[in-house]
Amino acid sequence: MISEKKILVIGAGAAGMMAAITAAKNNSEVILFEKNKIVGKKIRITGKGRCNLTNNCTEQNFISSIPSNGKFLYSAINEFTPQDTMNFFKDNNLELKVERGNRVFPVSDNATDVAETLKKVLNSSNCKIINQQVKKLLIEDSVCKGVETDSGEKFLSDATIIATGGLSYPGTGSTGDGYKFAKQAGHTLNELIPSLVPLISNQKFCKKLQGLSLKNVGIQVLDKIKEKIIYKDFGEMLFTHFGVSGPIILSASSHMKNMMPNRYSIIIDLKPALDEMKLDKRLQRDFEMNINRDFINSLKDLLPKKLIPVIVGLSKIESNTKCNQITKDMRYNLVKLLKNFTIDIEGFRPIEEAVVTSGGVSVLEINPKTMESKVVKSLYFAGEVIDVDAYTGGYNLQIAFSTGVLAGKSASSKGSV
Numbered sequence: 001m002i003s004e005k006k007i008l009v010i011g012a013g014a015a016g017m018m019a020a021i022t023a024a025k026n027n028s029e030v031i032l033f034e035k036n037k038i039v040g041k042k043i044r045i046t047g048k049g050r051c052n053l054t055n056n057c058t059e060q061n062f063i064s065s066i067p068s069n070g071k072f073l074y075s076a077i078n079e080f081t082p083q084d085t086m087n088f089f090k091d092n093n094l095e096l097k098v099e100r101g102n103r104v105f106p107v108s109d110n111a112t113d114v115a116e117t118l119k120k121v122l123n124s125s126n127c128k129i130i131n132q133q134v135k136k137l138l139i140e141d142s143v144c145k146g147v148e149t150d151s152g153e154k155f156l157s158d159a160t161i162i163a164t165g166g167l168s169y170p171g172t173g174s175t176g177d178g179y180k181f182a183k184q185a186g187h188t189l190n191e192l193i194p195s196l197v198p199l200i201s202n203q204k205f206c207k208k209l210q211g212l213s214l215k216n217v218g219i220q221v222l223d224k225i226k227e228k229i230i231y232k233d234f235g236e237m238l239f240t241h242f243g244v245s246g247p248i249i250l251s252a253s254s255h256m257k258n259m260m261p262n263r264y265s266i267i268i269d270l271k272p273a274l275d276e277m278k279l280d281k282r283l284q285r286d287f288e289m290n291i292n293r294d295f296i297n298s299l300k301d302l303l304p305k306k307l308i309p310v311i312v313g314l315s316k317i318e319s320n321t322k323c324n325q326i327t328k329d330m331r332y333n334l335v336k337l338l339k340n341f342t343i344d345i346e347g348f349r350p351i352e353e354a355v356v357t358s359g360g361v362s363v364l365e366i367n368p369k370t371m372e373s374k375v376v377k378s379l380y381f382a383g384e385v386i387d388v389d390a391y392t393g394g395y396n397l398q399i400a401f402s403t404g405v406l407a408g409k410s411a412s413s414k415g416s417v
Helices: 014-025 059-064 068-078 082-090 111-124 177-184 204-209 248-253 276-287 308-315 326-337 396-411
Strands: 007-008 029-033 095-100 103-106 128-130 134-140 143-149 152-158 159-162 189-195 213-223 230-239 243-245 263-267 339-343 354-359 380-383
Touching: 007 014, 007 143, 007 177, 007 248, 007 396, 014 029, 014 111, 014 396, 059 068, 059 103, 068 396, 082 095, 082 103, 082 396, 128 177, 134 177, 159 354, 159 396, 177 189, 177 354, 189 204, 189 339, 213 248, 230 248, 243 248, 243 339, 276 326, 326 339, 380 396
Parallel strands: 007 029, 007 159, 029 128, 159 380
Antiparallel strands: 095 103, 134 143, 143 152, 189 354, 213 230, 213 263, 230 243, 263 339
């Protein structure tokens, strides 16, 4: 006779809550362990407090937005698609909106509303939440039998799901616990490095430009060792006291493998809507309108105020040069500078500042159709603890939701007790 299964879920983030909700809907008794006093702590700060909870794209486009092990997620994303995520929140009375790049946000622009919606569904599904930290897995004969908490209490189960997140934003509880459990189970861990992380540059002009946001610019990432462009993007970026950040910079960071000082450069096209010829004509018009003014005073309609002295300095045109004295060669070099404003990258900011952690439990040791460990039976993984990560745009939370649903469904439906 099939009886109610007992499922343990470690971690009440996006993946853990969705796994617990799914398992409970499949008539399982679910205990969710969360060391924080509140659930969804990381969700509440996601997207600068707005929470880009998914991307309104096709399953194929979703997979193509995952540079690390995207194919592993075919089963998960087909089990619970971006549309399923949107329907889940809409069905639970959270209004959503779609913005540029198909990014999906709550209409309220409040990430807490996303976390509270999950919490509400979690509570209505009769999941039991225990605010204790799990110390270790209980493994016998290559089968996970449950967990032991820091208090020494043991909880037995038919299946256990690890959904503890990565190492980014440790203040939210993502302190690498899942990697410890995976190693205990005998899993291979791929190198843990920051992904979707701001970039450090030692160039002095970055500090001068601190706080300047550039919108609608193009970037290219140059790998100087391979001598080729490895990534292109268009959108918004931000200068900081340490270097650069912003959406297109974070996405670019996920392509910078084997980071070392000055291996990579970011080449910024400040005027992507104009080719070199059109930009040159624009400069000629601006100089004609400011014919008796100093060069530094002729760029106010072309560039943000904060950027002008930096560009003037890099152009090698004296700031007090009259516009009617600027030669064709000077103008040519200025065009090249505006289309190829280059920043050398020293390295990543610390992993604690990354949006997600790249690396983690090897996908070769997880069944992609169930999220069950191939090393230890009745042990499942979901979310960031797995070695999968994506670009910005809601994809990483969708990975958490999809793998959580698949793990919850698989853990609660396999076999009989």
